[in-house]
Amino acid sequence: MxxxxxxxxxxxxxxxxxxxxxxxxxxxxxxxTVILFVAxxxxxxxxxxxxxxxxxxxxxxxxxxxxGLIVIAAGMTMVLVxxxxxxxxxxxxxxxxxxxAFFMENKGVNAYVMIVVVLVTGLVFGLVQGVLVAYFRxxxxxxxxxxxxFARGMTAVISPQTIDIxxxxxxxxxxxxxxxxxxxxxxxxxxxxxxxxYLSVVLALVGLVAVYVIMTWTAFGRSVYAVxxxxxxxxxxxxxxxxxxLRVYVFNGLLTAYGGFLFCLFSTGGAVEKAQGFxxxxxxxxxxxxxxxxxxxxxxxxxxxxxLVQTTIVKFINFNGTLANGxxxxxxxxxxxxxxxxxxxxxRLRARRE
Amino acid sequence: xxxxxxRMRGITKHFPGVHxxxxxxxxxAAGEVHALMGENGAGxxxxxxxxxxxxxxxxxxxxxxxxxxxxxxxxxxEAQSRGISTVYQEVNLCPNLSVAENLFAGRQPRRAGxxxxxxxxxxxxxxxxxxxxxxxxQRPLGGYSIAMQQMIAIGRAIDISARVLILDEPTSSLNxxxxxxxxxxxxxxxxxxxxxxxxxxxLEQVYEVCDTITVLRNGRLVGQYAIATMPRKDLVAxxxxxxxxxxxxxxxxxxxxxxxASQPVIAAAGLGFRHGLSPFDLEIRAGEVVGLAGLLGxxxxxxxxxxxxxxxxxxxxxxxxxxxxxxxxxxxxRAGMAFCPESRKDEGCVQDLSVRENIVLAEQSKRGTFHxxxxxxxxxxxxxxxxxxxxxxxxxxxxxxxxxxGNQQKVILARWLAxxxxxLILDEPTxxxxxxxxxxxxxxxxxxxxxxxxxLFISSEIDEMLRxxxxxxxxxxxxxxxxxxxxxxxxxxxxxxxxGDEAGEHRSSESAPTAKESDx
Numbered sequence: 001m002x003x004x005x006x007x008x009x010x011x012x013x014x015x016x017x018x019x020x021x022x023x024x025x026x027x028x029x030x031x032x033t034v035i036l037f038v039a040x041x042x043x044x045x046x047x048x049x050x051x052x053x054x055x056x057x058x059x060x061x062x063x064x065x066x067x068g069l070i071v072i073a074a075g076m077t078m079v080l081v082x083x084x085x086x087x088x089x090x091x092x093x094x095x096x097x098x099x100x101a102f103f104m105e106n107k108g109v110n111a112y113v114m115i116v117v118v119l120v121t122g123l124v125f126g127l128v129q130g131v132l133v134a135y136f137r138x139x140x141x142x143x144x145x146x147x148x149x150f151a152r153g154m155t156a157v158i159s160p161q162t163i164d165i166x167x168x169x170x171x172x173x174x175x176x177x178x179x180x181x182x183x184x185x186x187x188x189x190x191x192x193x194x195x196x197x198y199l200s201v202v203l204a205l206v207g208l209v210a211v212y213v214i215m216t217w218t219a220f221g222r223s224v225y226a227v228x229x230x231x232x233x234x235x236x237x238x239x240x241x242x243x244x245x246l247r248v249y250v251f252n253g254l255l256t257a258y259g260g261f262l263f264c265l266f267s268t269g270g271a272v273e274k275a276q277g278f279x280x281x282x283x284x285x286x287x288x289x290x291x292x293x294x295x296x297x298x299x300x301x302x303x304x305x306x307x308l309v310q311t312t313i314v315k316f317i318n319f320n321g322t323l324a325n326g327x328x329x330x331x332x333x334x335x336x337x338x339x340x341x342x343x344x345x346x347x348r349l350r351a352r353r354e
Numbered sequence: 355x356x357x358x359x360x361r362m363r364g365i366t367k368h369f370p371g372v373h374x375x376x377x378x379x380x381x382x383a384a385g386e387v388h389a390l391m392g393e394n395g396a397g398x399x400x401x402x403x404x405x406x407x408x409x410x411x412x413x414x415x416x417x418x419x420x421x422x423x424x425x426x427x428x429x430x431x432e433a434q435s436r437g438i439s440t441v442y443q444e445v446n447l448c449p450n451l452s453v454a455e456n457l458f459a460g461r462q463p464r465r466a467g468x469x470x471x472x473x474x475x476x477x478x479x480x481x482x483x484x485x486x487x488x489x490x491x492q493r494p495l496g497g498y499s500i501a502m503q504q505m506i507a508i509g510r511a512i513d514i515s516a517r518v519l520i521l522d523e524p525t526s527s528l529n530x531x532x533x534x535x536x537x538x539x540x541x542x543x544x545x546x547x548x549x550x551x552x553x554x555x556x557l558e559q560v561y562e563v564c565d566t567i568t569v570l571r572n573g574r575l576v577g578q579y580a581i582a583t584m585p586r587k588d589l590v591a592x593x594x595x596x597x598x599x600x601x602x603x604x605x606x607x608x609x610x611x612x613x614x615a616s617q618p619v620i621a622a623a624g625l626g627f628r629h630g631l632s633p634f635d636l637e638i639r640a641g642e643v644v645g646l647a648g649l650l651g652x653x654x655x656x657x658x659x660x661x662x663x664x665x666x667x668x669x670x671x672x673x674x675x676x677x678x679x680x681x682x683x684x685x686x687x688r689a690g691m692a693f694c695p696e697s698r699k700d701e702g703c704v705q706d707l708s709v710r711e712n713i714v715l716a717e718q719s720k721r722g723t724f725h726x727x728x729x730x731x732x733x734x735x736x737x738x739x740x741x742x743x744x745x746x747x748x749x750x751x752x753x754x755x756x757x758x759x760g761n762q763q764k765v766i767l768a769r770w771l772a773x774x775x776x777x778l779i780l781d782e783p784t785x786x787x788x789x790x791x792x793x794x795x796x797x798x799x800x801x802x803x804x805x806x807x808x809x810l811f812i813s814s815e816i817d818e819m820l821r822x823x824x825x826x827x828x829x830x831x832x833x834x835x836x837x838x839x840x841x842x843x844x845x846x847x848x849x850x851x852x853x854g855d856e857a858g859e860h861r862s863s864e865s866a867p868t869a870k871e872s873d874x
Contacts, residue, residue: 217468219460222451226459229448236446237459237510238431296450 029290029343030302036335037309044312048319056183056195062311063197067204068093068263072278073285073303074211075255080286081215082248083228083295084133084140088147089256090278092125094271095151096260101163101270104170111169119257125151126253127246134245148279155272162271165264173199174265200265207258212300214251224248228295284332285310288339309335356383358419359518359549360438365404365414373573374400375411380568381578382518382549387540389560389581390553391593392570393650393814398553401570402520406440407433439511443523445503447510449496454478456495457510481509485539501532505539512543519543520551525559526651529629537563555651556831557586557854571595586853593649594816594849607803607824609840612641617676619777619808620691622661624670631656633669634834636827638777638808643799645811645819647848648829654812655696656832658779661810662686662693674777687720692770696781696812698759702766705755709747710736712754712765717772739768743798760791767795771802778802779810784818796822816845830854 045054052058063070072089079086096118103109103117125147132143165171176199183195215221226234227241234241263275287293288309289302310332317328360382367375375397382388390398403409405416407427415424418436427433430440447456454475455462463473478491487505495503504524511519521540525533540563544550552564560567560581567584569576569592576592618637626633631653638644646654659665661672663681671678674689683693695701704712713736718727727735736750743764747757754765763783770778780799784792799822803809813819819826826838828851836851 213468217471219462219464219469222455222459222462222469225451226448226455229450230446233446233448234459236430236442237448237456238434239460296448 029339029346030299030305032342033289033302033305033309033339037305037312040309040312040316044316044319051319052185053315053319055185055193056180057185057193058315060180060195060197060201062308062315063201063204065266066307066311067198067200067266068259068275069278069281069285069307070201070204070304071207071211071255071259071262073282073289073307074208074300075252075259076279076282077286077289077291077298077300077303078211078215078224078255079140079248079252080283080291080293081228081295081298082224082245083231084245084248085283085293086129086144086147086249086252086256087141087279087283088125088129088144088151089252089259089282090275090280091148091151091155092122092253092256093260093263093275093278094273095155095158096121096257097264097267097274098155098158098163098270098272100170100261100264101165102159104165104167105163106159111167111173114170115261118261119254122253122255122257122260123250124253126250126256129253130246130249133249134242152272155270155274159270160272162269164269170265171268174268178202198265200262204259204262207255207262208300208304211255215300220244220247225296228297230296281310284336287336290343292343356385358382358417359384360405361415361417362401362405363415363417365401365411365416367400367404367409367411375404376573377414378570378573378575379578380575382551383566384517384549385544385547386565387544387550387552387563389564389567390551390570391560391567391589392576393593396570396593397573398570399522400573402440402522402551402553405433406430406438406520434514434516437515437517438520439514439516439518440520440522441504441507441511441524443526445500445507447495447503447507449494449503451495452492453482453489453495453498453506454491456506457481457491457513461514481513482506485509485512485542499532501528501536504528505536508539508543512548516548518549518551520553522553523555524552525554525556533559555649557589557649558831560589561586569593587850590649590849590853594814605800606820606822607641607643607800609824611804612639612824614639616640618673619675620661621673621676622670623673625660625667625672626669627660627665628668630832631660631667632833634827636661636834638810640776640806640808641803642825643803643809643811643823645813645823645826646829647813647816647819647826648852650814652829652852653832653834654829655781657827657829657834658693658695658781658810658812662691662779664693664695684719687716687773690774690776691779692716692773692775692777693779694763694766694770694781694783696785698762698766703754703762706753708751709740709745709754709757709765710750713739713768713772716769720773735772736768739772743768744794763791763795767798775807777808777810779812781812782814783811784813784815792818816848820845828852 076086076089099118099121100114103114104111129143129147132138133140177196178199179194179196184193186192215224223234223239223244226237226239227244231241267274285306286298286303287306289299289304289306291298291303313331313335314328317323317325358381362378362380365375365378378397378401380401390401392398400409404411405427407429416426418425425436427436427438448459451459457478458474462469463477464470475491482489482491485505485508487502487509489498489502489506495506508519524536528536540550554560564581566578566580567589568578569589571593616639618639620638622634622636624633624635634657636657646657648654656665660667663683663686666681672681674691679685679689704715710732714727714732717735721727733750739745740747740750745764745768746761754762757765767783783795796818799809799811811819811823820843824840826843826848827834828836828838828848830852835854838847838851
């Protein structure tokens with residue numbers, strides 16, 4: 001057995017060790033995502049320098065239009081790390097939006113009461129899916145596919161018509177802005193544009209950080225990684241994989257309801273067709289952020305960068321102005337392919353090193 | 355004798371139709387490495403599972419230490435809480451987590467309810483240093499070798515206050531240096547007073563690291579021996595015993611009946627791997643039944659897989675009727691080979707397909723996907739073999755999973771006979787099937803050879819091989835150590851060769867004129 005001899009140089013001691021540990025393994029993929037995002041963003045700043053791409057306003061726009069996705073991508077990352085998947089989140093978001101719109105507008109229910117009702121609905125939704133996945137051992141894809149059909153159907157049952165939200169309490173929350181005293185610009189009409197974020201963005205970032213803290217610093221979070229890495233091993237190490245999985249889906253149900261609320265603050269209305277493909281955007285964000293669909297690997301903060309990467313692409317297409325919207329999907333496809341190939345190469349390299 | 359850590363008395367357990375454990379006693383003392391030996395189905399893993407709570411038992415008692423009150427472990431967790439930990443062959447840790455996290459999964463040090471990473475890493479470093487491992491505890495476990503992972507698993511087990519450590523086949527995928535490291539650790543734990551149960555198929559390793567041996571056979575205790583009082587040859591004899599079967603006589607083919615001048619149907623020269631199976635030579639002529647004898651894990655199946663191309667050998671060449679061929683199952687099939695694998699359930703039967711579909715499977719794949727065998731021909735082939743082998747099935751369309759083990763085995767045999775092979779490999783074709791079918795398969799094997807086929811026959815039962823084979827290759831520790839031909843074959847000679855180097859006892863048999871060394 002070899003030991004460190006005293007004259008072995010130890011580079012930088014603890015700090016270096018910590019840094020190296022952080023960029024081992026798949027955190028490396030997160031690092032690449034961050035670099036990719038910075039590169040794309042800087043490219044936009046340079047190419048569209050006459051159109052204020054680089055202004056704080058423009059950056060905040062990206063956040064302001066995606067509070068729901070930020071939270072739901074974080075939850076999706078947790079589900080993927082556990083080795084599962086949840087494709088019902090888009091339909092759930094539509095259902096929660098419709099619940100807000102219908103009960104507040106047509107039944108006059110108080111907005112704050114509705115927030116609680118929606119969160120509880122999310123918990124129950126997650127509980128049912130979690131029991132089916134964990135205790136009935138049904139494929140998560142199938143369970144949440146059923147969940148998707150159910151939620152989309154329920155949205156139409158609540159109201160087949162589109163309903164716009166006008167509820168005063170709700171709109172106050174939706175339009176509450178936090179203004180920044182710097183970083184703005186003066187537009188062509190000579191009006192100064194103050195950069196701001198909506199309250200919903202603050203709520204989304206709180207949710208994101210909460211998920212990150214839970215996944216990184218709690219026994220539950222670490223168990224999710226263990227179960228996703230090897231369920232059999234987790235069992236033999238004395239963890240309870242069934243209970244861990246159940247809690248993952250319950251927690252994700254709650255996060256989806258929370259994300260649905262934030263989505264609704266942005267879109268302020270209910271419609272059957274709302275949030276179509278939202279679950280796929282969430283999965284794409286997680287994957288770009290370094291999560292593996294095989295489980296055990298993923299970074300909650302990475303999924304946030306994944307959201308930013310996706311949004312930047314859309315912004316690029318919009319700023320160009322002449323390209324059809326379809327191009328953003330195609331660029332996204334290219335970026336995702338790039339990431340998946342990168343992950344596969346990376347995993348293979350590591351397997352060879354073993 | 356040192357103080358006992360575990361006493362198991364009169365342990366009995368049935369599986370449907372089998373006496374898995376029959377009134378077995380087992381005692382583990384503190385500060386000893388105790389080998390648990392026996393062939394497949396002897397009951398060693400069942401005994402360990404009873405001890406660790408993974409399986410329930412029907413009668414008997416388990417005592418901890420000197421305590422007069424029996425204990426019952428209902429789960430591995432409960433056993434662990436009593437200080438009994440197991441490290442398995444496949445490391446049961448999470449490769450995606452860091453070394454430290456694996457050491458502390460489920461019991462992380464906390465501060466205000468949150469995982470205290472600094473403390474966890476510090477304590478992990480203390481554990482790994484205490485057992486002499488040089489690892490960076492913050493790195494993912496998956497980046498380390500299997501040997502290192504196993505030692506980390508041991509580190510976890512002893513940190514959860516293990517007094518009894520069960521090592522289940524820990525060395526099967528390790529190389530020599532890694533085994534040496536592992537053994538150094540095992541010895542140091544023994545010196546600290548742990549009791550270690552060591553399960554392995556490698557005789558050498560038993561003699562290298564163990565103090566005591568308990569031998570089981572067919573669910574019964576054969577005996578417990580101090581290592582010094584148990585020569586290898588006696589150990590092998592204790593493990594294999596003599597199978598009691600007065601089966602109808604199967605007459606093996608005599609050497610004279612085989613044309614020794616003919617070109618071998620298969621000729622392997624130096625075939626093998628850099629790690630694992632040592633390179634070996636093997637020639638089989640038309641009309642010959644050649645057996646491979648050795649303990650479980652000695653390399654019998656590995657030879658079969660290497661010859662058939664199921665594993666791709668790194669070294670050596672293989673010629674079929676004088677022509678070198680590639681190493682893939684399809685190449686082998688097209689060259690006229692057939693391979694009935696050891697595990698009927700996992701590698702043989704396609705459970706949900708019918709008897710007919712299972713029978714034509716190999717022939718179909720030999721012809722290729724686009725040359726579908728017409729239904730009528732499929733039925734003709736299946737009908738012919740069902741009659742020939744007297745397969746008991748309701749009809750040709752019965753799913754194979756509804757057949758008995760013996761009949762399933764015959765279906766698999768039919769599958770390969772349908773490809774009209776020149777060379778047939780049978781890996782444990784009679785395991786777990788009734789005595790009548792056993793005899794039929796042995797007879798068929800000799801009959802096929804008489805009709806000009808070359809057969810490689812692998813079995814754990816020496817008597818069975820003596821009846822069917824006219825030549826035997828002897829395997830020990832992943833190496834073909836010699837051959838015995840014709841009258842040279844006797845259970846005594848086979849057992850002493852399997853037992854290997856000890857006090858020169860077996861030299862006499864190896865230097866016998868007809869036994870040729872094929873060591874590379």
